[in-house]
Amino acid sequence: MEKKLTDLAPGALWGYFEEICRVPRPSGREEKIMAFLVDFARRRGLEYRADAAGNVVIRKPATKGREGAPAVVLQAHADMVCEQDGTGAHDFDRDPIMPVIDGEWVKAAGGTTLGADDGIGMAACMLALTDKSLRHGPLECLFTVDEERGMTGAFGLQEDFVQGRMLLNLDSEDEGEVFIGCAGGIDTTARLQGKSAPVSPGFLAARVEVSGLLGGHSGDDINKGRGNAIKILNRFLWMLNEAEGVRVARLEGGDKRNAIPREARAVFVYDERWKERVASTFNVYAATTRENLLAEPGIRLMLDTVETPARALDEASTTTLLRLLHGCPHGVFAMSLRVPGLVETSANLASVRFEDEEIVVATSQRSDVESEKMNVAGAVSSVFRLAGARVEQSDGYPGWAPNPGSALLQVVARSHERLFGKPPVVRSIHAGLECGLFLEKFPGMDMISFGPTLRDAHSPRERVHAPSVERWWRHLVDILETI
Numbered sequence: 425m426e427k428k429l430t431d432l433a434p435g436a437l438w439g440y441f442e443e444i445c446r447v448p449r450p451s452g453r454e455e456k457i458m459a460f461l462v463d464f465a466r467r468r469g470l471e472y473r474a475d476a477a478g479n480v481v482i483r484k485p486a487t488k489g490r491e492g493a494p495a496v497v498l499q500a501h502a503d504m505v506c507e508q509d510g511t512g513a514h515d516f517d518r519d520p521i522m523p524v525i526d527g528e529w530v531k532a533a534g535g536t537t538l539g540a541d542d543g544i545g546m547a548a549c550m551l552a553l554t555d556k557s558l559r560h561g562p563l564e565c566l567f568t569v570d571e572e573r574g575m576t577g578a579f580g581l582q583e584d585f586v587q588g589r590m591l592l593n594l595d596s597e598d599e600g601e602v603f604i605g606c607a608g609g610i611d612t613t614a615r616l617q618g619k620s621a622p623v624s625p626g627f628l629a630a631r632v633e634v635s636g637l638l639g640g641h642s643g644d645d646i647n648k649g650r651g652n653a654i655k656i657l658n659r660f661l662w663m664l665n666e667a668e669g670v671r672v673a674r675l676e677g678g679d680k681r682n683a684i685p686r687e688a689r690a691v692f693v694y695d696e697r698w699k700e701r702v703a704s705t706f707n708v709y710a711a712t713t714r715e716n717l718l719a720e721p722g723i724r725l726m727l728d729t730v731e732t733p734a735r736a737l738d739e740a741s742t743t744t745l746l747r748l749l750h751g752c753p754h755g756v757f758a759m760s761l762r763v764p765g766l767v768e769t770s771a772n773l774a775s776v777r778f779e780d781e782e783i784v785v786a787t788s789q790r791s792d793v794e795s796e797k798m799n800v801a802g803a804v805s806s807v808f809r810l811a812g813a814r815v816e817q818s819d820g821y822p823g824w825a826p827n828p829g830s831a832l833l834q835v836v837a838r839s840h841e842r843l844f845g846k847p848p849v850v851r852s853i854h855a856g857l858e859c860g861l862f863l864e865k866f867p868g869m870d871m872i873s874f875g876p877t878l879r880d881a882h883s884p885r886e887r888v889h890a891p892s893v894e895r896w897w898r899h900l901v902d903i904l905e906t907i
């Protein structure tokens with residue numbers, strides 16, 4: 425008989441995860457999952473509150489004898505990144521995610537993200553709220569909205585929304601690692617006027633496509649040598665254009681601001697005299713790229729002839745766009761000298777879209793160090809401005825400076841040693857956590873972030889390591905019992 429999710433341990437946690445998977449929850453459209461949580465609280469007679477931003481907190485009083493313990497906030501975000509493989513058949517606003525067991529891992533059937541980021545954290549909260557055997561002080565479970573897109577839930581929190589001053593963030597991805605700091609981030613968007621003109625006779629058209637890349641998290645995976653589909657595609661067009669001149673009719677790629685783009689495609693026109701040159705340049709480029717990009721064995725580069733479009737960007741607009749994309753920083757900007765092995769500052773060239781007369785280029789930048797975050801964002805916006813683009817910059821979100829002396833960290837570390845015979849690895853993460861904002865909203869909050877092992881979050885390969893979920897839950901239980 426095939427193994428069911430609830431055969432995994434702890435069964436009740438996996439049962440809640442399955443329920444969560446059935447409820448749509450794209451970032452910014454969390455109404456259904458929040459209604460689900462409110463209904464969950466109501467049916468169990470648990471006190472809850474919702475705020476104007478859409479966040480929900482559910483409270484459970486201390487168990488007998490633990491009333492004097494400090495109040496603890498368990499926190500997870502309720503939205504998920506919605507990515508899927510090429511077909512586009514999955515409607516994230518309606519269709520359930522289908523979790524399946526694959527060896528020691530749980531992933532999504534049908535080529536979608538799984539949403540264990542952060543559905544597993546939510547499931548743990550739900551189990552903590554219902555598990556009768558659990559002994560704990562006053563407990564608050566905070567579910568935030570829109571973490572993945574703009575952290576607008578965390579931004580909108582009111583100071584009195586939670587009472588606890590110790591917070592366990594359940595949104596990190598490596599078992600045995602406890603995070604005590606994170607990077608801040610900012611988005612930089614270019615809006616470029618593209619002037620189009622008719623395509624004269626004697627021009628041929630081609631479609632070029634880059635696909636099959638791994639993608640992944642724009643912060644946590646930025647140092648893994650993965651390819652950026654937009655960069656790879658653009659480099660070919662940029663080379664052709666600098667040599668012979670081409671005109672781009674369309675260029676699109678990437679999707680989410682916080683994902684490394686996996687796919688990109690373009691249609692361009694060129695003088696029929698260059699037919700051979702275009703083909704040979706492409707062949708050499710494709711071969712070199714495949715050879716050099718060791719982290720991307722699945723990369724596909726394709727060039728096809730297509731019907732010549734009536735219009736395309738003129739030469740000047742094409743050159744501006746290709747140079748803008750070529751010059752736009754992407755990847756690791758600086759490694760941390762404070763924390764060995766940690767990326768300090770990075771940039772992600774996330775997506776390109778043609779919208780009417782405008783070309784929209786979306787990027788994001790991250791750093792542990794606030795001034796370096798602004799510096800790399802400034803480098804990106806400078807390239808955009810040189811190209812004559814209109815630049816928009818988000819307010820950004822703050823980083824979370826590590827506090828190695830945290831009392832909560834001591835409890836968490838001691839518990840880990842007791843259960844697993846070794847201390848956890850204490851780290852800072854090169855990704856945004858909501859903790860930076862919690863620190864602003866709830867002054868003096870003592871926080872750590874920990875979670876089971878997740879791989880390839882924000883991509884259709886996302887999966888969670890089932891045995892690590894069981895150990896992580898035991899760790900959480902022990903922390904709540906001893907805090």
Ligand SMILES: [Zn+2]
Nearest residue numbers: 501541542595
């Ligand atoms: Zn997350």
